[in-house]
Amino acid sequence: MKKLILKALLLTYFCTAASVALAQQAPQAEVSCFESRKGASEVVKRDLQPGWPNVKCSPLTGAVLWWGDPFDGTVPMGDMPLLENIPSGKAVVKPRSEKLALMPLCGVACHNGVGPKANPPKLPTSKKPTPIPTMAAMVPDLQNLQHGRDRIWCMDCHHTTQRNKLVDNFGDPISFDQPQLLCGKCHGDKMRDWRDGIHGKRIGEWASTGKKRWFTCTECHNPHNVQDGIRNRGFVQIAPETPPQLPKGMKDAKHELVHGVAH
Ligand code: HEC
Ligand code: HEC
Ligand code: HEC
Known part of the structure; x- marks a missing residue:
């Protein structure tokens, strides 16, 4: 018995030494x-x-x-109707703006009417779809936008003159970090569910009054293609995770197949 323990110990020692050596050799891939x-x-x-x-x-x-x-990289959620009672700093989100590589550019070039001198781009005068070849590479199915079944288009969501902003029903700007205010103007039911914690996701402190990170609408939904894919619902099915490890001593999980209550 003692010999066995010694062997096991030695094995563990060598394995650890080997993995430490390996880790030192190869620089950790990001x-x-x-x-x-x-x-x-x-x-x-x-x-x-x-x-x-x-x-x-x-x-x-x-x-x-x-x-x-869960609060790493988060900022306070910002004003949201009916959530005024949450003490400041208790509801936080991950800002979207830092993920949007093109946005800082959109607001200062082209869409403010500055752009190239010879052919300065004009701001749209109507909300109706028009061909915009320069945008085709950025928004797939631009002319046949996979959101709204041809009833909505760019300017229903994006602000006309401030391109680094979304737009509300009054034409006032909304931050990209508060997409719920945009989506909520058409999907009031979903916004209400989200506000109540039925739709979407929150992580953080367990207590209902505790600090929580709220996932915003655009963290899960791509606003440009919610009706894409075979299900025409925007989400493709993802592969399930592998089942958890069996408890010690259990050979298989066949008991799971047996109905608990006979009927
Ligand atoms: C339903 C609302 C909605 C419509 C309609 C819409 N957008 Fe957007 N768009 C958004 C939102 C919200 C974001 C930010 C997405 C995010 O946070 O991931 C965005 C992001 C973008 C970006 C920035 C991408 C980046 O990576 O920086 C571009 C460019 C853009 N939209 C162009 C368009 C064009 C062109 C149209 C019309 C063909 C359009 N959008 C229609 C809501 C919309
Ligand atoms: C200007 C109105 C408008 C805005 C703003 C808007 N949507 Fe939509 N959305 C629609 C319409 C219209 C449909 C199509 C519903 C239908 O005919 O099935 C739709 C469909 C959807 C669907 C698919 C629903 C389904 O049953 O297939 C999702 C998901 C969705 N929107 C999410 C969002 C998100 C997230 C935002 C914010 C980034 C947003 N919408 C902003 C009007 C809007
Ligand atoms: C944590 C991820 C997540 C967040 C955050 C989220 N959603 Fe969803 N949403 C989903 C999933 C998953 C579905 C189900 C999609 C399906 O059935 O194909 C869905 C479905 C929807 C639908 C279609 C519902 C239907 O009846 O078919 C709409 C509209 C929608 N969400 C809007 C929103 C809006 C608006 C917000 C923000 C206020 C939001 N979602 C936030 C994951 C999310």
């Missing part, structure tokens, strides 16, 4: 995983403190499995 929408909500894995990663990525789907600190 791991990034997505929080809710692939291609739009990626986070780079890093240490918040030594040995304490900000996220754990699924080796299977590349999705975030858990957060080391």
Whole structure:
């Protein structure tokens, strides 16, 4: 018995030594995983403190499995009707603007009428669809936008003169960090559910009065293609995670197949 323990100890020692050596040799590749929408909500894995990663990525789907600190990189949500009673700093979101590489440019070039001197672009005079070849590469199905079944278009969501802003029903600007105010002007039912915690997702403190990170609409929905894909509902089915490890001593999970209550 003692021999066995010694062997096991030695094996552990060598394995650890080998993996330490390997880790030292190869520089750690940057791991990034997505929080809710692939291609739009990626986070780079890093240490918040030594040995304490900000996220754990699924080796299977590349999705975030858990957060080391759910408030990492968050900012206060901003004003939202009927949420005035939440003490400031208790409702936080991850800002979208930093994910939008093109936006800072849109507001200062072209769409403010500055742009190239020879052919200065004009601001749209109507909300109706018109061909905009320069935008085709950025918004797929531009002329046949996969949102609203041909009843809405760019200027229903984007501000005419301030291109780094969305637009509300009065024509006033909305920040990209508060998409709920935009989506809510047409999807009032979903916004109400989201506000009540029935739709979407929140993470953070357990107590109902505790600090929480709210996922905003555009973290999950791509505003340009919600009606894309075979289901015409915007979301493709994702592969399920592998089942959890069986408890010690259990050979298989066949008991799961047996109905608990006979009938
Ligand atoms: C339903 C509302 C809606 C409609 C309609 C819409 N957009 Fe957007 N658009 C948004 C929102 C919201 C974002 C920010 C997305 C995010 O946070 O990921 C955005 C982002 C963008 C961006 C920035 C992408 C980046 O990566 O910086 C461009 C460019 C854009 N839209 C162009 C258009 C054009 C052109 C049209 C018309 C063909 C259009 N949008 C129609 C809501 C809309
Ligand atoms: C100007 C009005 C308007 C705005 C703003 C708007 N939508 Fe829509 N949305 C529509 C319409 C119209 C439809 C099509 C409903 C239908 O005919 O099935 C739709 C469809 C959808 C669908 C698909 C629903 C389904 O049943 O297939 C989703 C998801 C969605 N919108 C999310 C959003 C999100 C997220 C935002 C904010 C970024 C947003 N919408 C902003 C008008 C709007
Ligand atoms: C954590 C992710 C997440 C967030 C945040 C989120 N949604 Fe959704 N939403 C979903 C999923 C998942 C579905 C179901 C899609 C399906 O059935 O194809 C959905 C469905 C919808 C639909 C279609 C509902 C229907 O009846 O078919 C609309 C409209 C919608 N969401 C709007 C919104 C709006 C507006 C917000 C923000 C106030 C929002 N969502 C926030 C994940 C999210």
